[in-house]
Each structure stands twice: as C-alpha cells, then as structure tokens.
Amino acid sequence: MKSPDLAVHWGPLRLSNPLVLSSGTHGMGEDGPRLFPPEILGAIVSKTVTVDPREGNPPPRVAETPCGMLNSIGLPNPGIDAYERDVHPRLVSLGVPVIVSIAGFTRDEYRTLAARVDRLESVAGIEVNVSCPNVERGGMVAGASPGETLAVLEAVTGETDRAVVAKLTPNVTDIVEIGQAAMEGGARMLSVINTLVGMSVDVDRRCSNLGVMTGGLSGPAIHPVGLANLWKLAKATGAPVLGGGGVVSAEGALAYLIAGASAVGIGTATFVDPFAPVHILEGIADYLERHEFASVTEVIGSLAETQADLSFPEEAC
C-alpha cells in the first residue's frame, strides 16, 4: 500500500504535512529545534518580532500547572533589524516554510513590520499576533476587539501581498466575531489558540510563581479549549484555520484536523518531549493507514455533528 499523503493546503500555502511549530517555542533560531530534524515540519512560525528590541519580563518566567505550564516570557526579541540580519537567515536555513510572527504596540508598528517582512526573501507568510496591547487604546489587547483586529489586519495587509495569518487569542467572549473581523481585514488564514490567561501562587511565600502576576497557560490542559475554539471558528467562518493548543500526541493533532483544522500547531509539547513532532507525524500516518485514508485531507473536517447540539450551553450545566 502507498503510504498516505500528508500534504495539506492552509489557505494559499501548501505544506508537506500539517504540523507547524508554533511561535515562541523554539527560541530565536539560534538553537532552533535542536533535538529533532526540523525539516520534518510542515512549517515553522518565528518567535514574535517587534519593531524595537525587547528584553522580556523579569524571572521566574515559567511555572508548572496541572498538565500544563504558565509563561510570562514578555516577548523578548532582538527587534526587526536584528531579526532580518541574524534570525531570519537561520530560520530559512532549516529548510521548511517560515512564517514570520509580528506584533506592534500601535497600528503604525504593525504597518512598519509588515512592510519590513514583505521585503524579506523566503517568507511563506506573516502571522499577526493580535495579543499585543494597543498603547493608543488604553493598553487593550487588539485581539480582544473586532474593530481593532480589523484595523490591525488592514494595516498589515495594506503593506504586503504575502499570505497573512491572524493568530487569535482565546480570552474573548466570541472568537467567531474576532475571526470574521480578521478575515474582513484581509487575513487569508486564521490560527488558534494563543495561551489562556492564568495564574499560579506560591502559597508558602504568598506571591506569584512568576515574576509578574499572571501568565499564559499552554500544554495538554488547554487542549479541550483550543479544540472548541477551532471547531466553532472553522465552522462559522469557513476560513482556513490552523488549530493548536495542547497537542502532545497524534490523537491530539488528529482531533484538530477532524474538527476542521487545515493545519496543526505544536509548541509546549516539544519542551517536555523533544521528539513529539516525530511521534505525532508517525502517529498520523499510522492512523491514516489503519483507517484506509489515502490522504490527510480526507480527515479534515470529517467530524460527525450531532443534531442535539446546544440544547444547552456548555458552561451552564
């Protein structure tokens, strides 16, 4: 039997397989994903880059939680100049499509970043991290408001014809509304989920376990939340959506694909199981063979929907 075809289309991008290494989970390219062959990935998203260099938050920056972790890294990055000079070439040398993640504190910064990344070579796409506070609007995270999300995406897509992804935050009342605004603003693809806001307390010292008060929750604990967001978003918008959050196994990745994801993001898993991407890809191929699918695309969106849905909302029970 022919081994199954793992290639997928995520919007205009063609990836050799659906596994995308998420932003912020593989350093700045200096060390890269060191423990597995990066060329097995479908794509890699750079650490989010800002206009100016940033040093990030005071330590501790990570804390363990049940089946997950909190981070308060604070977006350290060398800024777009050094990204262009040092980081991008290293990422490109890994031999997989590179998606550049950008974040601005004003619409203008997003514009600048888009224009700068547009000039780079070997850019498969631009991921817009909308979980950045807009300093002009009282520090509200852009991705928390449909209006601001629209404006940020318009700012970015006004400067580039490259494929633009909007990476959404799950810390919102209605992710569909935000996703629709991003598509209206010119995004070609969506990506869910960024981390959930969380907190951890050292009860003996009566202080946060992070150097700041709150952080972003990732890892298996959030898999059900990421999956629900992906499913709602893909279903309601029809947009090509990358689904991720808490993927640590082939089953976890397949759940996103079955629920409608065009591609699957993986991040935190690689911290605790550096070979996770290898195992996940092998597991997906196995699954396809076992279920006699010729291609992973046959699985995408294959979820059976019960008609009994939403007789009552999830959170009220």
Added chain:
Amino acid sequence: MKSPDLAVHWGPLRLSNPLVLSSGTHGMGEDGPRLFPPEILGAIVSKTVTVDPREGNPPPRVAETPCGMLNSIGLPNPGIDAYERDVHPRLVSLGVPVIVSIAGFTRDEYRTLAARVDRLESVAGIEVNVSCPNVERGGMVAGASPGETLAVLEAVTGETDRAVVAKLTPNVTDIVEIGQAAMEGGARMLSVINTLVGMSVDVDRRCSNLGVMTGGLSGPAIHPVGLANLWKLAKATGAPVLGGGGVVSAEGALAYLIAGASAVGIGTATFVDPFAPVHILEGIADYLERHEFASVTEVIGSLAETQADLSFPEEAC
C-alpha cells in the same frame, strides 16, 4: 496553641469555614455528598434549578481530559415546584447553609425563581447562574454581556432581600466588566468560575466524546484560569468573591484565598477524591498553624504584588 479560626465572611454570610460545595457536583440532594460528612462544609450550593423540569442532554455527558473533565449534563433538574417540595428539605437537612442556584431562560423566569426561593425557609443565599442562554436575545448567554447581566440581577434582586451571588462565566473578554454589572444589579457577592467551554473528539469514530458537540471543562486543568479570574475580579471590584475551579488540594484552595477570595468553591475534585473536602480543610488548618496565623481571614488577599506586573499581557509572549 489554639487551633486556628476557619470562619469567614462572604458578603453578609458568615460561614464556619471557607469551603463551599459547588452547584451541580452533588446531585439533587437525594444522595448528597455521600462519602464525607456534609456538616464539615462552609456551605452548599444546590444544583441549578429552573422553572420547568429539565431532563438534560443525551449521553455521553462526561469525558476525561488532561487533568480535568468535560461535562454536558444540560441542567437536568426537577423544576422549582419539585425543588421546593423534595430537594430543598433534603439539602437543609444536611445541616449547612444552603445557597439555591437558579437559572432562567428569560428575565421573567429569573424573577419567578427569585420570588419562589425568597419564600423558602432556610435559604442562606441565592446564586444566579448567568451561564444560561437568554431565549429573548438570540440565545446569547446572559453572563456574556454586562447589560444582560445587570438586567438579570436587577430582576432577581427586585424580588428578594436575600443575599444574592452572581456566578460568572469565564468565557468572556473582560470578567471585571461583567462582575461590576452584576454588583450594580444588586448582587452582594460574586462567584468564579463556571466551566470553560471545551471539546473532546473520539478520533477513531470521528465524533464528539459527548452526546453534544461541546461541554464545560472543570478540574485541576482550569485552576490557573480560575485563579487569574478571581484575582482580577476581587482586586478590581472589591466585591466579596468566592473563588473556585480546579481546587483539589489545600494548596489549591489557599491560592484562591491568598489571591483574595472570601470563600473557596470545590466541585469536580469530590468525584475523584470523595474525601477531598476533609483533606482540604485539614490542610488549611495545618497551613495556618505552620505559618502562625490565628485565623484564615488573615490569609485572604495576602498576595504580594510585583510592581513589574503587566509589562506585557499574558497571552502575547
């Protein structure tokens, strides 16, 4: 040494200790919390009751997730008439303060329920479950909108002078805004968090692991999310807030108290460790002795705040 004083005030309520058994996690009182002495609790919140009887969602109604579970119970309950006749007396007989949880599909239903519960004897308070879809407003969950939350709380507090708690959903962009609306609407106390919306997929059968598509996530996985919500809400509103979500240990309960909770909710933990309430109360007493606190109230809100907070939002890193 005198053993530490565990009594707390949660708004107008005086509880013998801060541990409150959450709504929906101890049946309808028929079997009650069967495996531990219920009288050790600070209070018990009834399963949410609606005007009419409800049978709930089709099975399966529960699914396991990493360090947690999803439920799609669907609010089965015998309706307010049978609650008054059968359930309430059984709950009262447990010998702890009973808070009655109510949910309506219209403002009028909330009004009806408030009036009915107001007439009951031995009611320590009324918890308003705002995670109920308002059928008059396109099925949006009341607790997702500050305006509707205000209206629902006004409807309830217009009918009763009893202490009213608003139990908030975490599936919102800004829980502070909702909490403030609830307090404006006449709530005397707040409670966080209800479950997070989540989903789980059976990859072999390509269907939801629940009888409906999505469910509510609870258990240790959500502890960091509940804690962040509690801390923000207590700090910003100054209201007496019960904190819960994912408490399985004394440390988990103490984290909520330290972060500012007046009382602590516990639910899912009792499914997997029926003696959890006993162990948690013992652990809190131990902690107070070890740290030489005479009373649990000294711990409430004792969290050290870093000035470095929010140099960058949690979810962007």
Added chain:
Amino acid sequence: MPSPHPIPCRAEILRNEKVAPEVYWLELGLGGHFPPPYPGQFVLLRVLNAWEPFLLRPMSIFAFETSRRGSRMEVLYRVVGRGTRILASRCIGEPLDLIGPLGRGFQAGGGRPRILIGGGMGVAPLVFLASRPEPEDVLILGCRSTSEFPVDFVRERVRVPVRVCTEDGSCGVTGVAPEMAEALAAQCEWKVEVIAGGPPAMLAVVARLCEDRDVPCQVTLEARMACGTGSCLGCAIPTRPPGLYRRACTEGPVFEAREIRWEALP
C-alpha cells in the same frame, strides 16, 4: 435490598494476571472494612495514584470473599484504552485506590429458573452472581472467539452449568448468545427469568425477546461515569418515557430491560 454505603478505600494489588490476550484478572486486598457488595455492583478504580488519568474507571465486581484476614475482591477487565492499559502495567504489592461498592445490583427474582447471559466482558458481574447460585441457574457465555476471551478461565470460576457459544466456533456452539438463550428458554416454555450483561446491541436483542414473551429481564448497562455516586448526573441512561434519564451508577447499573430506551443509548 438496600445497597451498602460505599467508601473510598486503598486496596493492595494481590494479582494482576493476563488470562487472555487483552484480558486481565485483578485481585485486590481490601482490609476488613469494605462493605460486602451485592452481585451487579461495581467499584471505581483509580488506575494510577495521580491526577492523570483524571477520572476513575468503573469495573464490575467479579468475585468477593471475606475472611478473617480481610476481604479480597476480583475484577476481570479488558484493555481497551489508556486507563486499562495503565492498570495492566501495575504490579503486585502496589496500592490502588478505589470507591465502592457502588450501584444497585441484581434484584431477587420470582423463583423461576434463571438464564444468565453474558456477552464478553459483560459476564463479569454474572460470575459474581453465579457464585451464589439459585438451584436452576444456567449461564450462557457468548464471545467472538476463545482467542479473545478466557472462556475456560471463566467456566472454571462458576458453580452453575455453563453453555458456551462463539461466533467463530472456537468453543462450544457456533453462534451468538441471544440465539442460544432463545433455544434454552423455549425448552422451559419461557417460564424463566433472564439476567444479561454485554454489549448494548446484544442486550437490546435479549430485551426484545423477553418483552415479547413477557419474561422478566434484568440487564446491566455501562455508561461513561465521573463520580459513580450519583453526584454528577453524568451517567445518564435513557429510560421510558422518552426524555427521562436515570443514573447508571445509582439507579443502575442493573435495570429492568423494559425500562430502557435502547434506540437512545449512545
């Protein structure tokens, strides 16, 4: 027959032995305080002493014995997923937390001869029932193949006559349990009671046969469970009239077959 009050309990693994390719025989030492269960009751097992896997696994009581040195309980389980795979890896001497005895077991009958029908692992609670047999009990044991199910192991554990049928003919009659039950019941002109455990599809057939002949039939059903004690309302079994659910862990797992809405089972 009021159910005994369940307790949480730390057991010790005395045996955890493979008796068929994916089937294990677990024996637990329980100390002296475990309330003696009734046949048809079950326990919730924490497969690992940790928060992961999070939920406890329901397992029927396969055997139970009290002696001066405390009680011993047996469970027969099939490895079907993550939890049971972990359980199969646990070693003798290790502690294992459980809650039990849970649920409402088999109800005493009307004195008619009883046909116990077990399909695959569904036979587990019937083996416990058959350890306290009534005079005319017969156990029908159906499974796909002896290569998948420890037929001889189970047969040797019961003190009632056992009739075996397998789908592939590897043991006993070639066929399925309901057919065999039908033939047997017909011999007694259906003056029998039926008690059945197994896959829902098999139980539905048995239930239908019995309802048609107005024969009393008890079935033991499975459902996804969180608490096992009636608290979460998670283990809903669709019962008649439509729209009504009962809890497998509290009103069940043994139900009158005619109460079940078979078409609404997941």
Added chain:
Amino acid sequence: MPSPHPIPCRAEILRNEKVAPEVYWLELGLGGHFPPPYPGQFVLLRVLNAWEPFLLRPMSIFAFETSRRGSRMEVLYRVVGRGTRILASRCIGEPLDLIGPLGRGFQAGGGRPRILIGGGMGVAPLVFLASRPEPEDVLILGCRSTSEFPVDFVRERVRVPVRVCTEDGSCGVTGVAPEMAEALAAQCEWKVEVIAGGPPAMLAVVARLCEDRDVPCQVTLEARMACGTGSCLGCAIPTRPPGLYRRACTEGPVFEAREIRWEALP
C-alpha cells in the same frame, strides 16, 4: 569547548539511595549513545513517565563514567517539592526519561590554583569538576549542618583536598563558605580562580569578594526551566547591562560572576 549535542534518552535507575535526611543519590544507566558531558552541565529528568508532573526537572551531573557496558550518570538531589518527592519514590530497574547533556559547563581557567566553593546542593556540579582535578584545586564545602547534608559522602567522592565548614559546627570549621574562601584566597594573595555553586545569596557574596580583588570567578546558577534547550526563553538570568537577560540553560548555567545582576535575581 563546544557543548555536546543533547539527546533525549531513556535511562534505567540503578540506584536511588537516601544519603542524608532529604538528600538522594541517583545512579542512572544510559546505554552507549549518551554524549559525554562536561562538568557544570546538567540534565532534565522526567520524574514520572506521564504528563503529570508536566515539566522536567533540571539536575546537575554529579558524576559520569563510560565503560564498555555503556555510560552511568549520577545525580545528587534534595527533596524540596512535588517533583523531587516523586523522584525519591522511584525504584531500581524502572525507566527514567531524560534530556542531556545540557548547558555550558565550567570553562578552562588561566592556570591559577582553583578554589571550588560549594554551598549545599550547589556542590553537585563541583564534585563532577573535581573528578577531573587540576593540580592545585581545593574544594570548600559549606552547609548548615551535617544533619542536613551528606558531608562525608561528598568528601569521599572527590580527589582534591576538601575543607568543610558548617554553620552549626557539626563538622569542620564553624562558619560559612565565603569566609573560608576569603581566608584561603588571602593565603595565596588572591592569585586564584574561584568556581562556586550554591544559593544565590552565597554566590553574590563570593562574586563580590572576587570582583573587588579582580579574581576570575565562575558561578553556576539555577532558574525555573521549561525546555532546557534554549527554546522557551523561560530561564532568564539578569545580566549586565540592566535589561539584558541570558538563558541559564544555554548561555549558562555557568556564568562569569561579574556578568550577573545579583540584585535582580528572583
């Protein structure tokens, strides 16, 4: 000295022995492919083969040996929380997953006599360093009390002269390690190099002493870690100039003392 490329590896527990009230000596069999580490490097250990506890725990390499039958690694650890408590409960023969060797170890010095200063568990990487001693190395071992730390056990493991000081006088000189180091260095007119591991407060004092005398000083620092491989940017160590952070897992855990902003350490 380029660091060897780290690998994930399934080790076998060969020994997990209590050597002081809360201190354990772990020995791991690694097979033949584990890259030989440098002193000062560390490994990440998965204390349980599960997703809970979620993160791996960083531990210095205490000893390492390669033979025809594969390599053996030792770790000396103190039980301080959940992860180390679970680790202490693991049994001989069980598998243990790890990643390593990680980080940048101690750097070769300028040929001056070396004073190695270990405060409590911070001595672990120095013991590995002292297993490949240079001629004039001296190890100062400071701890609160012999009742809290396995002084004799450690002393017997190294091949360099060891000076012990304890705060309660239960062994060696009564006092703290930096004082002892100061006296020793003064004897050599500070023509020494210093290499120190231990609590940050102790290291800050040592760093200060060395900076004042312009003595080269390497310190090994701890930080909360997620990935250990430079990927998460979680293990930030505040370095000079202010505002700059470096990664303990990649640029460290060994740093030049004068690079550290001691006041900004958590």
